[in-house]
Amino acid sequence: MRRYAAATAAALCLTATLAAPAATAAGGESDDGGWRPVDYPPVNYPAGERCDFPFRTEPILDETMVKTVATYPDGSPKTELYKGALIVRVTNLETGASYDADAGGRSIVRYAPDGGHIYYATGPVLIGFKENQGNLPRGEYLVDGVYTLEITAADYRTVTWKEGTKKLTDVCNKVA
Secondary structure (H helix, E strand, O other), rough: HHHHHHHHHHHHHHHHHHHOOOOHHHHHOOOOOEEEOOOOOEEOOOOOOOOOOEEEEEEEEEOOEEEEEEEEOOOOOEEEEEEEOOOEEEEEOOOEEEEEEEOOEHHHHHHHOOOOOEEEOOOEEEEOOOOOOOOOOEEEEEEEEEEEEEEOOOOOOOEEEEEOEEEEEHHHHHHH
């Protein structure tokens, strides 16, 4: 129950933070407030890793931004905010079938010193699972709703939705 409350509180804080208008610097220039673009390159996945066939993910609209709001003493990120439109085309490389996934969710990400991290998120995100890599079967998924996504240092992935908000699209099935 605490996890759901934390995810809901984080989602509400994130929504309020991201809905605030950008500050305007002196001289009428827009102040980015520390936001910087994220670059998601195209990726090819071999058959059997996530789907039964080889596929490619490629952003066709990427306005994703990240802002570091807390750092560790060594300067590495401790907490970051993510926002922005992201549409990813997922293409079956055997048949050419494709699906455009709206993956523009918003999240607060907390990084652990051991390399693990947890996302407190609202909205859609595209994430893949290898065999026995998490609490979802092997596949490529569009995860949506209000949820946490925990990725351990060993890359084990656990998605936990706030009750009543679970939306899950099997992208492998969409392009099979």
